[in-house]
Amino acid sequence: MENLKLELKAKIIENLNLEDVEVGDIANDDALFGDGLGLDSIDALELIVMLDKDYGIKLSDPKQGKSIFESIDSLAAYITENKAK
Amino acid sequence: MNKNCYIQSYCSITSNTVSLNGDELFKDDSEDVKSFLKAVYKSLEIKYPKFFKMDSLSKLAFLGAELLLTEESKSSNTALVFSNAASSLDTDRKHQESINDAENYFPSPAVFVYTLPNIGIGEISIRHQLKSENAFFIFEKYNAEFHHNYENCLIQLNKADSVLGGWVNVDENKCEAFLYLIADRGEIKHTIKNLIELYNNK
Numbered sequence: 142m143e144n145l146k147l148e149l150k151a152k153i154i155e156n157l158n159l160e161d162v163e164v165g166d167i168a169n170d171d172a173l174f175g176d177g178l179g180l181d182s183i184d185a186l187e188l189i190v191m192l193d194k195d196y197g198i199k200l201s202d203p204k205q206g207k208s209i210f211e212s213i214d215s216l217a218a219y220i221t222e223n224k225a226k
Numbered sequence: 227m228n229k230n231c232y233i234q235s236y237c238s239i240t241s242n243t244v245s246l247n248g249d250e251l252f253k254d255d256s257e258d259v260k261s262f263l264k265a266v267y268k269s270l271e272i273k274y275p276k277f278f279k280m281d282s283l284s285k286l287a288f289l290g291a292e293l294l295l296t297e298e299s300k301s302s303n304t305a306l307v308f309s310n311a312a313s314s315l316d317t318d319r320k321h322q323e324s325i326n327d328a329e330n331y332f333p334s335p336a337v338f339v340y341t342l343p344n345i346g347i348g349e350i351s352i353r354h355q356l357k358s359e360n361a362f363f364i365f366e367k368y369n370a371e372f373h374h375n376y377e378n379c380l381i382q383l384n385k386a387d388s389v390l391g392g393w394v395n396v397d398e399n400k401c402e403a404f405l406y407l408i409a410d411r412g413e414i415k416h417t418i419k420n421l422i423e424l425y426n427n428k
Contacts, residue, residue, distance in 0.1 A: 157336070158278040160264075160277075160278040161275060183335050184336075186335035186336075187334065190333075190334060193332070
């Protein structure tokens with residue numbers, strides 16, 4: 142699980158072009174949206190694509206996104222539970 | 227009565243060089259547009275993380291606007307009138323590449339949102355809090371006569387207090403921007419001849 146969290150941080154930084162952010166800057170329980178990393182709605186869509194492309198997980202209910210993308214902890218837990226690839 | 231219009235300031239970003247009002251500000255030997263634009267961003271000491279999410283065309287327009295829209299020069303009613311030849315082709319190609327393979331079909335929302343040239347205008351408007359007239363035209367080359375007439379009309383008809391106008395083009399790893407701020411004061415008159423001269427000397 143810890144390796145997955147590190148992998149997710151690296152992917153988020155690369156895929157979302159967070160130029161001035163490093164893996165060590167993101168705590169596992171930091172909010173990804175709002176006051177945390179400050180991601181926006183396009184980033185949310187990009188994360189949904191990442192779940193599909195890299196982990197074979199299709200979000201059938203977009204409303205789920207709010208809790209799944211709350212933090213690295215919640216995202217890693219969801220992927221571990223639902224990973225298809 | 228016609229208002230006097232002047233080219234208050236102008237800049238060019240091209241061939242790895244940035245200049246403002248004819249003076250070279252920055253030179254870099256980056257081999258690709260993306261690295262060059264990042265180097266310009268760093269050199270201007272801008273703090274705006276959203277810059278890195280933009281496509282190259284928006285970055286180029288954004289950097290030009292940063293040079294010209296200062297606290298002293300900008301008005302909330304600054305219209306934006308841009309043109310180029312390649313539209314958003316540079317980003318369109320990236321989007322096309324991501325959807326070519328039906329078996330590996332993962333269009334990126336972050337790329338797709340930039341598949342229109344006028345998105346750069348939106349980025350500048352957000353950054354500078356502009357709720358003004360704007361337009362993005364496609365021409366084969368910089369059309370000084372059209373720009374002059376359009377920009378002049380906006381000011382004469384009280385549609386704008388000032389106009390940020392010009393050419394901003396990115397294609398095949400080359401970028402070229404020539405932007406200027408038209409206002410009611412300055413030293414260079416807003417004429418077709420002066421626009422052509424400044425464009426040719428960039």
